[in-house]
Amino acid sequence: MQLFAIGVGGSGAKCIEALTHLHACGLLTDRAGNPVRLGTFLVEPDQESTLLHRAEIAIERYAKMHGLLKKKTTSFGRAELRHYGHWSPVSTSSGAIRLDQIFSKPMLRTKASGLADLFDCLFPPEEQGADLGVGFRGRPPIGAAVISRLNLASEAQTGQWQSLLGDVKTAAGGGDPPIIHLFGSVFGGTGAAGVPTLGQMLKNWLAEEKLRKVRVHASLLLPYFDFEGQAQDDTGVHAEARNFQLNTDAALQHLYSQGQNCFDHVYLIGSDIKARYDFSIGGRSQDNSAHLVELLASLGARHGLSPLEEQGYAYVLSRAVQTQISWSDIPDHKVVGEALARAARFAVAWLNNFSLELDEAQKLSMPKFLSGAPWSQQFFHPRGLDAEAQGARPSIRNVDELNIKNSIDAYSETLLQWLYQLTSNTGSGFQQELFGPDLLCRNDNYLDELAAVVRGSARPSLAEHADTVDALKVRIDHLSKQEIPSKGVAGLADVLWKIAY
């Protein structure tokens, strides 16, 4: 089964970042429990967007790690992911990045009389002349006008949508029909304009292509953050927090009347307690931390993968305690909690202990290293020789093994950064009882205690004094050969992933 996820705008990109991590945790599965193939695509006019780059870094790091593991693992990093790149609705062959350049008035006049006047009527001069290279500046009508120029039928033949739409067509001919899931906010500019517009376009294209089995879902983010600080006088047209509610009302009204034409299922997620982000018009300065709402939005995609027996259209969530979120507030919290807890514990133990051990091993003879690390002989040759037979233990200094280690390091660091942001960016007066943020960071001192990484019901039922990396190492050392399906760094990571929870 395939899931095609399209993130629209900055919040959409952040949801794709969250979805990538959920996929890495093995949470996106088909009915049989096998990981789905995830395809990601980002729609963002702001090519300098930090949020876009952050999502792409998470995707690329996971994809690189998955590629290097080459199916050497049985559970860790098994989920397939393909990134289709990103598309900017304002990139034109002429290089126009202003609304009055994209919709040239002389051109409009030649098309129909009064069209240019209508354009003037809909868009005031400051909006017509605004630089759209940093996004749609919190104005959904600008985005809707620009994005609606897209012709999916022709894009399916050429252009950046070609690979994505081609794969949707191919996947629709297979067993389980694929799902297209869109992510974006409805209170800003790009997402509010892009998600409903693209949803409707995709539905129309699927109907034209007679791919009616393909479902289109969307996770729509309602206001969940405010801006701290204000724009400068010369900023020009920009997103304003006071417009968020207005934009949301308009988007929900549109959804109420037109929603069925855009999406088969919709997940609406927001928060009454707002996170505070520094004001930014876009570009590199827009470095909003990850937020729990984005995790919940990406869990909508997980929910959409299950057979939808109920006739519901819009799904909503609530929490038990006004000022706090805990695991019981997370949908399917037993499975989701275990998977996220496993990933967090793995990343902490890997990055802050096992990876440091492998670095240490590069400076010592293998027998000397082994005298303090008996667990390592399960995966690496005890005399440091390179394996000649397939499936034998490689040298701990093998270059390919070190490349795998570096890729796992890179992805684990990305995952920890995301978890840290998620847990430390909750908003004023609001607490989370999911993870211990203090431990969710890279640390050059060897970390041993894991008990405080996960909080609440998802914490493994181990005594605190026994919940250590040392205990994991002893457990690894005691495993039988049958319990270690592969050797080398991949084998070590795979075993650690299994026993981390």
Place this chain on the structure above:
Amino acid sequence: MRNSQKLWLAITFIVGVFWIWILRSPLLSLVGDTNAAAQSSGAFNVLWLLCSLALSLWFFRTSSARASASVDVRKIQPLWWLLACLLLISGLLLQLGALSLFVFPGTLLVMLLVIFDVLLLFWLPTLIASPRSYRLVVPGAVRLLGGR
């Protein structure tokens, strides 16, 4: 400690007891007079006691120590060498003291037996039964046990 380690520890203990209380005294009697052999045996018994104390200390330290990294595990190696050297030196001094009043033709054999005792009563149990992450920290453990 794994069950197999407990089993091997028990076996080495039995072998040690068998060696000390049954085999060694007749062996010493073969190479010298009975009085000297009795003095030497007494010194060996004290060495056995010291080995038992050193073993207890070693297992207490390795069982209770928490090692977050392999470098922490290796930091205990000097303690092992210190205990082994102290046992050897004290064993040799005890024998020299015990045999100082006698002309004992088997002095060289006794010195070798001191080394053998330390190997049998300290090195071997620590080799096969050091717990948890300290499994391979004893000299020779990597070569003998690390390649499985």
